[in-house]
Amino acid sequence: MTAGLNTEFPVPSVVGFLLDPEFIETWLGEGAVLDWSVGGRIVIPPTVGEPGDSVAPASTAVVQHVRRTQSSFALRAVWGGRAGNSELILRVSTRPQGRSRLRITETGIPAGNEAKRAQFWSEVLGELDWQITAASDERRRFRQALVVVHGIGQQRPTTTLRNFVEAVFPDMKGTRRFVKPDYASPLVGATSVTVPGRWAMNRPTTDVYELYWAHLIRDTTTSEVYAWAFRLVWAPLGNIPRKLQPHIVIVRMLMVTVSVALLAAVTFLFVGNSRGTGVPAILAGSAAFLALVPGLVWKVAGLFGSSAQNLLIANILGDASRYLDSQPANVQARQSVRETGLRLLDELHDSGRYGRIIMYGHSLGSVIAYDILAHSWTRRNRSHAAAQSMKTPALRAVEDLMNPRSSPAEPPPISTVRERQNAAWNEFTGNGFRWLVSDLVTAGSPLAHARWLLSPDKHTPFKQLVADRSMPTCPPQTTPVRSPKPGRMRAAFTYTHRYCIPGEPRLRPRSVLVPDHGALFALVRWSNLYFPHTGFLHGDPVGGPLQPTFGRWVDDIKLPQPGGGAFGFAHTKYVDTSRSRAHVALLRGALELPVTADIVFWLNASSSRTTRNPDGEDS
Template sequence: MATINRQAVVVIHGMGEQRPMETLRSFVSGIRSIMTEDDAEKKSTVRSKPDSVGDIYETVRLSLDTAVNPDGTIKRPKTDFYEFYWAHNMRGNQFSHMVAWMHRLLFTWVAKVPPRLRSLWCTVWIMLVLSVLMTIYFTNSARIEDWKKALAPMLAAIAFPSLLALVASFARSLFLNSAGDAARYFTPVPDNIGERSCIRQQGIAFLKKLHELKTVEKVDRIIIVAHSLGTVVAYDLLRLLWTEYNTIYGTTTVPRQPNLLKIDRYYDENSPPPEGRDQAFYNRLIELEKGNLDAFRDLQKACWQEQLTVGNPWLITDFITLGAAINAADYFMVTREPMQELIAQREMPVCPPVKDRKDYAFSYKSGQSFPVGNKNYKVRLLHHGALFAVTRWTNIYYSSDFVGGPMQRKFGGGIKDIMIPRKAPWFFPGGHTAYWEQKDKKNALREILEAMQLDN
C-alpha cells in the first residue's frame, strides 16, 4: 500500500469575476471550521507559503501541518492547498460570443433538456411569449392623444439612453461576466479557441509540475476540488493529462495486478455487449457485476495503488465536483457530435470507463515482458479513456441549485452523487455559491471533507 507522507488539494474556481486566492482562502477557512472539531486537528496550523507550481505571482500555497493523535500517531499527513486560477484568460466577453450558446439553450426541444433545467427552460419561454403578446396588444390597442404622441419621442430621447446604459451595465456585470465565461468555454468557435487553449495549457502545466515535484514539497497524492464552470475546466484537464500518463510504466517485481483485473470485470452501462456474446449473456453480466458503489470505489483506490507499484506516476486519486455545470454537458456543450458518441469513442471518460468491445476490458498488456521469479510478465495498462479506473469521482449538489445535478445521468454509475436538500425558487440557483461558506448554515462542508478523505 502506498504511503502518503504529503498530499495536495487543488481548488478550481467557477465562472465570473473571480479574484486570485479568494476562492482558496474561503474554502480552506470553511474546511478548517469543521476539521478543528477533532482534537487531533486543533493544534495544526495553516501557513501561507510560496506557490512553487502556479505560473502567476498572485497565488500562494496554504500549507496545513500534520495532524497528530493524542497517542502520537499520525491522523492526517501534511496537506497543501493550491488554487488553479484561470479567470484572467476570460476577458472582454461580448454578447456576440454568446449567440451560438444561447441559441443552443433556447432552441433545444424540452424533452432533451436535463430534468433539473426544464422548469427554468419553460419559464424563460413563457416570459418570452408573454412579452411578444403584450407588445403586440399594446401596439394595436393603445389610444394616445395627438399632444402625447408629439411628447412621447422627446421623453423617449431623454429616457431611453439612460435606461439602455443601466440595462447594459446590469447585463455586463451580472450576465456577461458570468454566463459569458460559460458560453465561451462551452462553444469551440474560432473566437474562443485561444482562451480555451490557454486555460488548458496552463492547467496541464500546473498539474504536471505538481506531479513532478522533487523537493521536500513532493506530494504522494492529489485531490481535485472544482466548482461550477470550474468542473468543466477540471474535467478537461484530467482527461487530457491522463492521455500523457496512462501508458507510463517501469520495471516491476509485482507478478500480477489482481485489482486491475477485478475492476476490468466491473459492470459498465456505457459498453455494448462484447463481440460473440448475445444480449441474454449481457443481461446476466449486469446482474452479476453491478455490485455496489462503495465496493467499486474501494477497487478504484486499490487499482491506483497497484498502478504505482508498476511505475505509473498518476497521483490524482479523487475528483470532487460542487454545483457542477458539467452534469449538463449534453445540453450546455455546443457540438455537432452527440455526447454518447464522444463517450463511445473514449474522448469523454466516464465512470466506470468504456470497455473495449473485443475483450470487454479497459486494460491491455504492455509490449515489454519483465522477469518475475521463473516467469515473464507483462504490465497491464489502462486505455486512454480509463481515467476513472484509478480516480474516484464524488459529486455534491444542492437540490435547489439547478447548475449542479446528478452526474450518473450521463457520466456513469460509478460516480458518487450526494444531493443535499435545500429550498429555493425554481428560477434561482439556490446555494450555488454557498457550498463552503461558513456563514451559510446549510453548507456542504461536512460532505466535502468526507469526500476528500484527508486522513486516509
C-alpha cells in the same frame, strides 16, 4: 514459544502486508508459502533447518482455522496436518491510537529445539520490523496535494483558496498554517497553503493549491453571450434537463408571442387594415424580432446602470459562454485555461514531493477540472519508471465489476467500487506509472447538464462523445473481447502495454495490463456534491446528480440546504459555514483526505521515490 512485534499500522494494513503473495518471501524467506485459507498450506523454507530439527515434526503445516475482522486476525495451523502435533498460531490485534500487535505462538516443539525456533522467529520478526519501519518512515514523509479550481465570476487570486481551507480544515484552528509561494503555478505571485499532517487521523501533510484561471477569459462581448444563449434556448428539447424544460418552453413561447404581437402592431400602424401583410411577411417579422428580444432585455438592464450589464455578462455568463461554447472564437481561451491546468498538474507530478493528488472544482471549475484530468490522463497514463512488480490483480478486480458472474446482475455498492478503484490506483502507482491523482470532487457542477451544454453541434450528440471516449465516464466505456472461457465475451477497458526500461535490451520488452485512454475513472474516484434544486432558483439549478449522464460509479452526494429548507439560491454556498457546517462535513468526507493504503503501498512509494527516472518514458 511466543514472539511479538508492535507496529504503528492498523490491523487491516498489517494483515494485508503479511498475506500479500509478493511479500511473503520478504519476511518468511525465499520459497516460503502462506496460504491462509482453511485447508491451505504453510511452508517454511528448508534453509532454516531440517524438518525434524527446526520445524518438528514436518516442514508443512495445514491451516485449520482463520478469523479475520477489521480489528483482529487469527490463524491456527498444525504441522503435519493433524491435531495433536505442534501448532502455529498467528494473531494480529488492535492497540491504542490505531496501532496493532503481531504475535506468533508455536507449541509442541520437541525438547532441545526451542532455542532454534525462538532464534528463527526472532530473525523473521526482525526482518518484518525493518520492512514495517521503512514503510512507517515513508508514511511520515508522504505529502499530498489538493488542487482547488474556482468557478465563474470576478474571482480574485487566493480568495477562493483561503475560504476553502478555512472551511475544509476546521480542526486546524489554533494551529499554524503555512502560506507559501506557489512554485508550481505559472501565475506570478500565487500562493499555496500547507496544512500540517495528523497521522492520528491518517491524514498526511497537505499542500492546497489554487488553479486560478479568471484572468484568461476576458473581453466577452454581449453578442457572443446572445449567440450562446440563443443556441441553448433552441437546442433539441431532449437535450435540455427535464426540470428546466418547462422554463425553456415558456421562454420560447414568450419570444414567439411577443414577436408576433409586435409584428401585428407594426403592421396595423404602418401598413393599415386595407393591405394584407401575408404569411411570409409575418414569419419574416417574427424571425427578425427573435433576434431583437435579447437586445431589448439588455437595454432594460442598462436602465439600472452599466454595472448590471457587467455583472451579468462579463463577470458571470461571459465565463460560461466562452468556455462551454466550442465556437472557433472561444478555442484560444479554452486552450489557455487547459494549458495552465496541465502545467500545474505536470509540475506536481514531476516534483517528486507528492504521493497523491486530489482535484476539487466548483461550478464551471468542475468542468475545467474534469477536462484537465481527461487530457492529463491521455498524456501520462503510459509514462512510467522502473518498478518492483507488474502484477495487476487490483485492476482486474475493477474490470470484473463490469463482468458480473450472476444474471441479472445487481450493481455493486458504491463502497465496493471505490475500494477497488483505490486499490487499483495504489497498484498502478506502485507499478511505477506516474499517475498520482486518486480523487475528483465536483460541487455544483454544470456537468449535470452536459447533454445540453457540451454537445459541440446538432450533428454530434453527447452520447457520441461518450462512445468515442472523448468524454470519460465512470465506469469507463468497454469493448467486448474474447474471454478465456471458450465461447464467451468479456467487457474490457484494459489492454496489454509493451514497454522497455532504459538500460535493458530493447529486444526483450516487458508487458503489463493498463487502462485505455478513456478509462480514467478505473483508478480515480469521482464524488459529486449538489444542493437539490426545486422551483426556479431554490437550491442549486446549476448542479445536480451526475450518475444519469456519467455513470453509476459516480458517488452523488445530495447536500442538506445550508441554513434550512427555505434558504433559497445555494450555488455559491458549498464552503459557506455561516449558517451550517453539515454540508461542509460531507464535502470534507468526499475529499478523502485520510490516505487509504496498506504497508505494501508505503513500501512501493518508498521504492518509486528512490528509483524514479524522469527519462523513463514509454517507448
